[in-house]
Amino acid sequence: MRNPCRATQICTAFLCVLSAVRYTVEGTNTTAVLNNILNGYDKRLRPNDTGPPVRIKIVVYIESMEGIRESTMDFSVTMYLRMFWRDPRLSFEGDQTIIFKSGDMDNVWIPDVVFLYEKQSKVHSVTQMNRLLRVDPDGSVAYSSRVSATLACNMMLQRFPMDSQKCTIVMSSYAYSTRDVMLYLEEDSIQIEPGITISKFSLTGSDIANAEVPYLLGNYSTPKCHFYFMRQMESFFLTVYIPTVLLVSIAWLSFWIDAKAAPARVALGITTVLTVTTMTAGIQDTLPVVTYAKAIDIWLAVCLLFVFFSLLEYGMANYLLVVQTRREKKKARDIEQSPSKEGERDPAITSVEGGDCCRQRPQLWTAHRLDCLARWSYPAVFIMFNVFYWVYFLVF
Ligand SMILES: *[C@@H]1O[C@H](CO)[C@@H](O)[C@H](O)[C@H]1NC(C)=O
Ligand SMILES: *[C@@H]1O[C@H](CO)[C@@H](O)[C@H](O)[C@H]1NC(C)=O
Ligand SMILES: *[C@@H]1O[C@H](CO)[C@@H](O)[C@H](O)[C@H]1NC(C)=O
Numbered sequence: 020m021r022n023p024c025r026a027t028q029i030c031t032a033f034l035c036v037l038s039a040v041r042y043t044v045e046g047t048n049t050t051a052v053l054n055n056i057l058n059g060y061d062k063r064l065r066p067n068d069t070g071p072p073v074r075i076k077i078v079v080y081i082e083s084m085e086g087i088r089e090s091t092m093d094f095s096v097t098m099y100l101r102m103f104w105r106d107p108r109l110s111f112e113g114d115q116t117i118i119f120k121s122g123d124m125d126n127v128w129i130p131d132v133v134f135l136y137e138k139q140s141k142v143h144s145v146t147q148m149n150r151l152l153r154v155d156p157d158g159s160v161a162y163s164s165r166v167s168a169t170l171a172c173n174m175m176l177q178r179f180p181m182d183s184q185k186c187t188i189v190m191s192s193y194a195y196s197t198r199d200v201m202l203y204l205e206e207d208s209i210q211i212e213p214g215i216t217i218s219k220f221s222l223t224g225s226d227i228a229n230a231e232v233p234y235l236l237g238n239y240s241t242p243k244c245h246f247y248f249m250r251q252m253e254s255f256f257l258t259v260y261i262p263t264v265l266l267v268s269i270a271w272l273s274f275w276i277d278a279k280a281a282p283a284r285v286a287l288g289i290t291t292v293l294t295v296t297t298m299t300a301g302i303q304d305t306l307p308v309v310t311y312a313k314a315i316d317i318w319l320a321v322c323l324l325f326v327f328f329s330l331l332e333y334g335m336a337n338y339l340l341v342v343q344t345r346r347e348k349k350k351a352r353d354i355e356q357s358p359s360k361e362g363e364r365d366p367a368i369t370s371v372e373g374g375d376c377c378r379q380r381p382q383l384w385t386a387h388r389l390d391c392l393a394r395w396s397y398p399a400v401f402i403m404f405n406v407f408y409w410v411y412f413l414v415f
Pocket of ligand 3: 233236237238
């Protein structure tokens with residue numbers, strides 16, 4: 020039992036000596052380096068305090084986009100915000116890179132970048148604050164933090180749901196004007212996680228813009244990342260456009276039902292009107308209240324008009340039917356009173372019993388004739404509307 024114990028002790032001692040040798044030969048005493056560079060470092064002063072403005076390159080790596088909400092007109096994005104600048108005070112002798120974790124970087128100057136038009140945001144903090152600072156021997160500093168932000172996005176919904184949207188991340192330094200700090204983006208500053216998906220939209224592109232905005236307290240650099248989105252409208256086809264086309268078609272069917280079958284036609288008419296109304300209300304719930312008409316509003320309103328027209332048409336047809344029945348009764352009475360006119364028949368009655376309804380004397384409107392007219396004019400007008408609607412919203 021003694022021998023293995025001693026062997027372990029010898030081994031441990033040997034490893035200790037080995038690691039000590041390695042440390043002193045290869046490594047730099049990082050503690051000493053850190054003490055050295057932070058000694059006399061004033062974190063209240065920007066790098067090169069008296070010199071030209073410090074130029075800070077920003078790189079945004081988009082990790083995910085949590086959708087674009089029309090009802091609140093904003094979008095959420097999770098990203099790695101990376102900033103690169105030079106701080107000559109942090110340069111040191113050596114060849115390794117010093118890494119500061121979240122808490123340790125409090126003694127170093129860091130730019131105070133804010134997101135303009137931000138509603139809510141946070142730096143992720145599991146398991147520790149997701150921030151790091153990396154310093155190279157020449158004083159180059161790289162900063163990275165993982166941020167989720169909800170940002171306002173002005174949306175134009177006139178063409179909804181055939182619309183495209185442009186949302187922007189605008190950054191700025193809160194305290195330093197362009198005399199002290201210049202934030203800028205370069206062509207490679209927007210990086211997007213491959214295969215990113217956004218609910219309801221597809222990302223069609225992105226670009227950058229470096230701008231300078233004059234505020235009351237000076238000019239501030241405000242680099243912008245623009246993102247372009249196109250709505251994927253396939254789901255609207257399935258949930259709005261096809262169902263409403265079917266409802267309009269059902270309302271059209273009622274022109275083939277005998278005008279005397281009042282319960283059938285009234286039920287059909289009212290059901291379609293109510294269904295379109297309910298659908299409209301359901302869709303409006305998910306959209307922001309805007310004062311102008313959206314493309315989908317126009318569609319739903321026109322569909323409602325069509326189904327309402329079919330109900331209205333039945334009202335008129337029913338009235339004509341009443342008039343016609345009265346006329347027939349009168350005719351029958353007349354025939355009873357004068358049997359000599361037996362051969363003659365009312366053209367209206369002929370038409371009801373069959374024959375070509377559309378080739379009649381125009382002054383005699385009957386329920387059947389009105390239905391006949393509606394049978395072809397109703398779909399014709401609807402198809403015409405469709406041509407205008409889709410050409411206008413999809414082509415122009
Ligand atoms: C590193 O430097 C610190 C402070 O100068 C010193 O206390 C420590 O002993 C040094 N460590 C090594 C391994 O030299
Ligand atoms: C710091 O400022 C001086 C002028 O005051 C300039 O020559 C130098 O290039 C500046 N250094 C950096 C890193 O900007
Ligand atoms: C801001 O920029 C404008 C034009 O670029 C310039 O005329 C103006 O003097 C600047 N203001 C300050 C405070 O630097």
